[in-house]
Amino acid sequence: MNEKNRVVIPIGPQHPSLKEPASFLITLEGEKVVNAVVGVGYNHRGLEKACESRTYIQDLYIIERVCGICSHTHSTAFCQGIEELAGLKIPKRAAYIRVIVAELERLHSHLLWLGVAGHEIGFDTLFMYSWRDRERVLDMLAAMCGNRVNYGINTIGGVRRDFDAAMLRDVLKMADVLQEQLKYYLDLASTEATLIARLSGVGKLSKEDVLRFGSVGPVARAADVGDDTRVKEPYAAYGEIPVKVITDTHADVFGRTLVRIKEMIESLEIIRFCVKNLPDGDIAVKAPRKIPAGEMISRTEAPRGEDIHFIRSDGSDIPERIRVRAPTEVNWHGMRYMLEGQYLADVPITIAAIDPCYSCTDRAIVIRSDDQTDVTDWQGLRQYSIDWYQKRGVNVPSVKMPESKKYF
């Protein structure tokens, strides 16, 4: 087939697989992808700039909102960087609590991904099962931290809430239930012929390419690159906890699925270890308002891979520069090579298989300036969009809509 028969399809920025914006310019020869251009940046709202005009403690709340899914990993990286600059040593109990929340976060993030992956390949039963199980983890996080996401557990110098014995008992109960489910998912993923056939060989990224493009997390580990910050550069309490790095050699979406499911089972082991060995004592030390001048590079292992924070302090209570390098930001580089040579129908699952997080990449923040809570109904939302377009000179045809159904 010559170049004349190539078709270029712009996909997005409304996303083909997840509900976040990114654009993909896919060039096809027949059904095969011969080129792909990835465009991201639609969510960039200047979070790092916002941090440069607020105090460290105010920034903590912004940083926690870098990502709705892995908010804890960002606040951990941020806090431990500042703690190191300030020469603070957090209490052991706080370090263990950070690990428990981090592993619960990994569980709910991977379960979310498993559901999305199931949905992308038309396996909606898996989607419903895994999202049901994710609710167990989110309920646990809500009980322990007060919120399903954006847990607000970290503070500079330790953690803000302690866990009581009843909570820890509930975590262990949840872990037992989840263990059975995860074993079932692992059995399903390893033996179900349709699932294996659908995912094998899709979105290949070899070990050499992983190292070349700097891919991280389950994408790298599924290609037999055993990088895991929890082991490579232990932080919080990971230095005292046995962590098994899960790797696989398939280097495709199937391998990434196995890695994520096995990592969840490993997370349960880590949680059990932490609950059993949770030290007594304080949960935080007092942190100074002003942080000594210096630069710090802080690393954590987010559910999607290595998360790096660069912090520069000038000695005041406001940071001079904060830079968040989320894992998805590097995983995009290999995407083009994963898509090339694939069938068009494999594009959504290939994109979903890096577990992309656009807010992480673009560092989004939504600021609500009012202190009132409004619930907008369907009609109100429609009117808002009509007004928005009319202000910009676009006349929306006056389509009659049926009477609004009251959802709220």
Added chain:
Amino acid sequence: MQNEQAIADRLSEKFEFLKDHITVQREKRIFTGFLGREDFEAVISYLHGEMGFSRAHHVVGTDEGEDLGFIFLLSNADGIILALKEKAPKSNPKIKSMTALYPCLELHERELVDLFGAQVEGLPEGPTYPLPDGWPKGSYPMRKDWNPKYFDKETMTYNPPSENSEKETVSKQ
């Protein structure tokens, strides 16, 4: 710390100009001082080719007053991160793209172009990142003198007060 110090010593030995400008901050962290373009390119090629620093994690842009700073975070197989710093004057902020050595820096270098106004020579063609189409030319939001209160989101224009008008306001007060 032995490995880290050995790396720092080897670099200081090879590059005279690094002698007082390389610090082992702690285990797995080495920082250099800011280098000019030629020195920087020589060091990064050596690190990549001879010293096993084959992974790049990121490049952080900074505003250093008269200059722009670029902090490249590189690592070796032991996970030792070396922060190699380059600087270029704001009046001529040209740097060479390092995507030939480290393809994973492409998105980060695009960010330097959009947010700091760096001119990255040799950066592969592709969509801009992360600012939207129609962003005012010559307006670099991560520079310290860029103030969000002068940016009009409706018209996508940046209208800082001129130096004279600022002085007038101060004198009236």
